[in-house]
Amino acid sequence: MEATATIRDQLASYLSEQGMSINQFADRSGINSGTLSRIVKGHQPIAMSHLELITKGIGEVEDHFFSLYVDECFYHSAPTWRRLRPFMIRCAELGRMDCIERMVQILLDNLSNVPTLFDVAEGLFEHGQWKAAAILYENVSASEKYQYSERLAVCQYRLFRIALGDDQSENLRAATLFEPYVPRLDEADQLDALKDLAHVYSSLRRWHKVEELAKELLRIASIQYELQYKLDRKWGMRKQPTRPIYGYILYSYLLQSFVCEENEDYVAALGFVSKYADGSWIKESTNEAKQIVNQFKEWAIANTYLYRIMNGDEGVLDEYVDYISIRDNEVFIALFRIVQAANRYSWNIDYILDRFSSYLSYRRYTTVFGDYNKQLTADQYAQFLTELASYYLCNKNCLGIQAILHSMDFSFKINCESNVIKCVDLFEQYRDKASDEETKQYKNLISEVRDHNEKKRESISSFV
Template identity: 35%
Template sequence: MEPTPTIRSKIETELKQRGYTFSSFSKISGINRGTFSTMLNSNPPKPISVRQMDLITQALGYPEGWLYELYIDECFYEGKGHWKRIKPFLLRCVELGRKDCIQKVLWRLTEDLSYVPTIFELGEELYSEGREKEAIPFYECVIENEKYRHSERLAISQYKRFKACTMSDLEKSLELVLEFTPYRNLLPEHYQLEAIHKITNIYFYLHKWDEVEKYGHELKKLANVIYMDRQIRKGKRRADHCSRAERHLVFYYGYGFLSVSTALQKKGYIKEAKAELEGYADLSWFKGLDLEGEADVEQFRLWAKANSYTLDLLLGNRDILPEYIAFLENHPEEVSSGLITILESANKYNFDVDSIIDKYSERIKRLQESEDVKQMTYYYCYMYQLAIYHYRRGRILKGQKNTLNYLSLSKQRNWFKPPVSMENLQDHMQLD
């Protein structure tokens, strides 16, 4: 039975096959002859650094990462982890996308749980450099091995893994929401704000309006507590505990009201939604606004205007339709959501909006090519309301065409579930 190859035996074999001496190889690799000799011949041999391993690999003409699987043993010489070798190796594996080696190193490291804080720090280092996805394996390692289930370190790891997920996979996002949510209150407040904002967004795209309402209330409550605390402590020598939040505090405060108002609207509580709308329509009273905060205030003012039209239409006030169309012309970014409202209102109160549909049909069709979850959601909801509109006006073939288009796109995009119920469509298909 042949002995298991080691990193040194593989290097020695390469040198012999190519006729290199220590002296000749040191010249082409850039590694000192004496250093190279002690790495292979000393007893015990001198450890090889990952930089030296890369120089050897380059000199022998192999691709980057050659023998990295065997180099893992070099990181745990005599069975003990050596962080001065492990950290550069892990960072190099991150650069090369060697997730297999990263997982093997982390698995061996966590045989000693005292390394968990060190692993967390490396994840934080990568995260702070903007390499959020690359940091995930390190946060997951902390999640699996943290001894203290109520530690801030565990909560932050859960949060940053959750935050790195994309909206493109809503099923996976929901799984992460459910796993992360119990940890949200263990986070520092500046992380809590963005965490609740992201939770609310995911539930919004899944059309889970009870959850949107719940976390909207939670967001505005937390933002208000932080705001009041700031005002009480204003002028005192104390670091602003929310200064590192991703967005201005006024954004989270307004977004809480916006979320609750939207959820109430979707659940059919239009008058209650109007009351919540007042909470974000004018936030100019908010103290401590900078340029970013002022921009947020203006954005919420615009959203409130658009949503005020929405709620009036849903209450049956069709007289505002010309004014609403003029608003949409001046704010084209609101057209997608606006057309859904117009169709929903037309379906509810049975009035004709054919000219509006014709005017914007080409613009709406372009949404089906979008990869953005928000735009995709708009398109699906538009097709749903348009199918109902055609059915109610006796245009059965057009309604069926829109229904099939809706279902086809849902399947193509592997949507977690249709964003609106098909039961109502089936009912409308029976209409004369």
């Protein structure tokens, strides 16, 4: 069957070739014969439900007519969101981004369609159709780029979330592009946006930015928490953040303790620990409030041990290990910091590594605040492998070289250049300990890194 101008033409050709009447095809497809007759004659638009039945009746794959249906929606009948919305959603589900692109370009000739396009994008985003949602957000943003609007800011926030992945350089770019839009968001969204940005900058080790964002998170959350009880009933009419506001206040203290930890100011870090350990000021007494307060108290106990250990107090090491042993989500970060401390103070922790050997592989964790940030966890795991390699090598353990290669490979995959450089320095320092096969693996990884960097330079040059 040759391609013709419209879906109706193709349907008519099919009926002719098969020697089928409208009534016969109506029985096969499940479409009312009168409706089918009006569709073929061009007296009735083709609804999405009709398109699915026609396509199935002809025996083609579901998206066979999708390109023609774009024309049907705009040029062969009056465009209506009653057809466009379900069609866009189905295009997203079947990966037909080409059709979505065409529809969006046509719709934006009339800027009155922008609010509805945004609503459709929000629905797609909520249901995990991020690739399709990104097309809509990008086009809505372009149509409003000269407007100081909250909708533009929300689009940029969604695009930031969509852009985050394993490539740390891309994550930095996404964070840098989005950050100026944060003040335009509703206060509820600002809380989540600041938290998400702090996670990204943590994974990038931009601790001055994390501190800045944590302080802003504390400022806005504190104001909102006070307003919550002043406005009373009116507060329920306002947009709410994804988590209770008191949780963001506690979380801001946790973030600031991380900054102090990275700056090796453990006394200041313990000062912030005391702040998020104290939930006595929280007015809510719900089960959720109790759960969140208890989670922060647990983190406070664990981090009190941790900061004492990082400050050289080996006496609490076994106590800390026993504490985290029954708290699955705490084990990895504990191992990471224990290995760091062992390298710094020349401790022997072989018995701890043996005890938690099953935790040496990469994994994701969940808390009352949702999943641990993927980017931060990946960055910490890359650093952990490098610290582990140093520990093994200093203690004449043959696993050290493999730990370097594992860290180098993992760091390359997340584009963490600083850790790749550390791995190279460490391998060269202990090259004589490597077997021929390990040296070969190392050379192959170096070649991959060089090829990647060369392609990056070529793409930058071509853009310039």
